[in-house]
Amino acid sequence: xxxxxxxxxxxxxxxxxxxxxxxxxxxxxxxxxxxxxxxxxxxxxxxxxxxxxxxxxxxxxxxxxxxxxxxxxxxxxxxxxxxxxxxxxxxxxxxxxxxxxxxxxxxxxxxxxxxxxxxxxxxxxxxxxxxxxxxxxxxxxxxxxxxxxxxxxxxxxxxxxxxxxxxxxxxxxxxxxxxxxxxxxxxxxxxxxxxxxxxxxxxxxxxxxxxxxxxxxxxxxxxxxxxxxxxxxxxxxxxxxxxxxxxxxxxxxxxxxxxxxxxxxxxxxxxxxxxxxxxxxxxxxxxxxxxxxxxxxxxxxxxxxxxxxxxxxxxxxxxxxxxxxxxxxxxxxxxxxxxxxxx
Amino acid sequence: xxxxxxxxxxxxxxxxxxxxxxxxxxxxxxxxxxxxxxxxxxxxxxxxxxxxxxxxxxxxxxxxxxxxxxxxxxxxxxxxxxxxxxxxxxxxxxxxxxxxxxxxxxxxxxxxxxxxxxxxxxxxxxxxxxxxxxxxxxxxxxxxxxxxxxxxxxxxxxxxxxxxxxxxxxxxxxxxxxxxxxxxxxxxxxxxxxxxxx
Numbered sequence: 001x002x003x004x005x006x007x008x009x010x011x012x013x014x015x016x017x018x019x020x021x022x023x024x025x026x027x028x029x030x031x032x033x034x035x036x037x038x039x040x041x042x043x044x045x046x047x048x049x050x051x052x053x054x055x056x057x058x059x060x061x062x063x064x065x066x067x068x069x070x071x072x073x074x075x076x077x078x079x080x081x082x083x084x085x086x087x088x089x090x091x092x093x094x095x096x097x098x099x100x101x102x103x104x105x106x107x108x109x110x111x112x113x114x115x116x117x118x119x120x121x122x123x124x125x126x127x128x129x130x131x132x133x134x135x136x137x138x139x140x141x142x143x144x145x146x147x148x149x150x151x152x153x154x155x156x157x158x159x160x161x162x163x164x165x166x167x168x169x170x171x172x173x174x175x176x177x178x179x180x181x182x183x184x185x186x187x188x189x190x191x192x193x194x195x196x197x198x199x200x201x202x203x204x205x206x207x208x209x210x211x212x213x214x215x216x217x218x219x220x221x222x223x224x225x226x227x228x229x230x231x232x233x234x235x236x237x238x239x240x241x242x243x244x245x246x247x248x249x250x251x252x253x254x255x256x257x258x259x260x261x262x263x264x265x266x267x268x269x270x271x272x273x274x275x276x277x278x279x280x281x282x283x284x285x286x287x288x289x290x291x292x293x294x295x296x297x298x299x300x301x302x303x304x305x306x307x308x309x310x311x312x313x314x315x316x317x318x319x320x321x322x323x324x325x326x327x328x329x330x331x332x333x334x335x336x337x338x339x340x341x342x343x
Numbered sequence: 344x345x346x347x348x349x350x351x352x353x354x355x356x357x358x359x360x361x362x363x364x365x366x367x368x369x370x371x372x373x374x375x376x377x378x379x380x381x382x383x384x385x386x387x388x389x390x391x392x393x394x395x396x397x398x399x400x401x402x403x404x405x406x407x408x409x410x411x412x413x414x415x416x417x418x419x420x421x422x423x424x425x426x427x428x429x430x431x432x433x434x435x436x437x438x439x440x441x442x443x444x445x446x447x448x449x450x451x452x453x454x455x456x457x458x459x460x461x462x463x464x465x466x467x468x469x470x471x472x473x474x475x476x477x478x479x480x481x482x483x484x485x486x487x488x489x490x491x492x493x494x495x496x497x498x499x500x501x502x503x504x505x506x507x508x509x510x511x512x513x514x515x516x517x518x519x520x521x522x523x524x525x526x527x528x529x530x531x532x533x534x535x536x537x538x539x540x541x
Contacts, residue, residue: 163496166499170496216473218453218493249376260351263351264455265496265497284371288370292369292370
């Protein structure tokens with residue numbers, strides 16, 4: 001296995017001095033939530049993407065435990081990424097880390113590790129917005145130039161699109177994230193974290209729709225009403241029917257809001273990213289919506305849809321000319337506050 | 344019948360000086376959700392339009408509603424969409440118009456410049472597909488908040504001035520105490536995720 005890998009990345013093992021000069025190697029660290037990921041890019045090409053995700057045995061993510069997990073595994077995952085790329089730390093030209101949004105203790109690990117490495121090797125450090133990194137890696141792999149992005153994960157639910165030099169959040173959840181909603185309801189039905197895959201499986205077994213609140217406010221969506229409503233159904237309706245109705249309702253809302261954004265901003269493509277993008281039904285709905293309006297829909301490889309270090313490395317590479325003064329973590333980093341100079 | 348275009352949820356046709364808005368089926372949604380949404384939204388939209396028109400607000404005159412086809416017939420406003428022709432001076436009349444509508448107890452639910460038409464210097468409000476009745480400060484605030492965001496995403500270069508002008512006109516026209524609305528406006532901004540407190 002190892003020799004095979006070395007063969008794939010052979011050209012990087014002993015970098016030829018001449019060609020090496022024009023290449024920029026970026027190492028990116030992702031640690032906003034329960035995933036610690038390290039990615040390495042060679043210019044705009046991803047050459048390593050390693051990660052480990054904390055899986056709580058019961059309940060959800062405890063911030064302190066996530067931080068401990070990242071701290072313990074950081075050296076090993078960095079080493080794995082380096083081995084895969086055939087590089088040494090001294091070969092890295094640029095370090096990047098996920099500056100936010102995210103959970104404070106988890107964010108601190110990525111910030112500390114990358115700051116240490118950048119100081120030790122005297123290389124530039126770039127702070128990357130996690131949500132923008134999701135969009136950039138999605139654009140890289142789908143080759144869509146100017147899509148609307150539906151970013152759905154545990155904590156994040158945003159509809160983002162590029163406009164006038166920034167990524168604008170066109171619509172978002174007014175309360176909890178979609179993944180969070182699914183996990184909360186899952187927990188009440190005794191489904192362990194993350195509940196998404198199990199809920200998807202249960203949903204396939206039902207065609208019986210239970211009417212639920214459909215809460216869309218202009219471009220924004222709201223989930224807290226549904227959470228209360230569904231909680232009261234548990235025990236009275238079958239888990240299959242609840243799962244089916246929940247998925248159909250919330251995904252319809254999200255796809256409707258995405259369609260509004262496409263229509264309003266005159267964009268003709270959509271991508272769905274984030275952990276919830278693993279769900280087949282939401283992708284099917286997105287594809288159908290796009291087909292009906294003659295727009296393009298593309299799926300991103302799941303490896304790059306969930307949280308990963310590669311997207312941080314790649315976005316760090318794009319931002320290589322940025323002069324950043326504030327490299328502290330930003331737990332509430334808003335997508336629309338970053339000026340986009342590379343597009 | 345001539346097809347004028349598609350909105351995100353409806354097809355718009357023109358037939359002798361009438362505009363017909365037909366809510367189209369969305370095949371990404373299951374029938375149980377789609378049918379009910381289209382029926383409820385069309386019916387509510389027609390009723391609210393009639394109420395606003397009869398109250399003297401600048402909206403197209405509603406003619407009839409055909410439930411089987413989810414079609415609303417209305418008079419045509421022959422003007423330009425504000426999304427393409429927005430200028431700062433329009434902010435004042437928009438602010439006044441939104442206040443008038445809120446005074447009547449109607450929340451628009453989708454206030455964007457794409458839903459406004461300018462004709463002979465007057466701004467008309469269209470598309471009441473997400474509208475509902477409410478006099479609650481919170482609902483009023485969410486309507487204003489939506490418009491602020493719409494300005495920001497579509498008219499970013501003039502958004503701050505436009506919003507300030509709009510709000511001034513709004514305050515002078517609204518009959519309710521603005522303070523209560525303002526509290527909710529601030530609350531909504533804070534409630535959204537990841538608001539940086541500067």
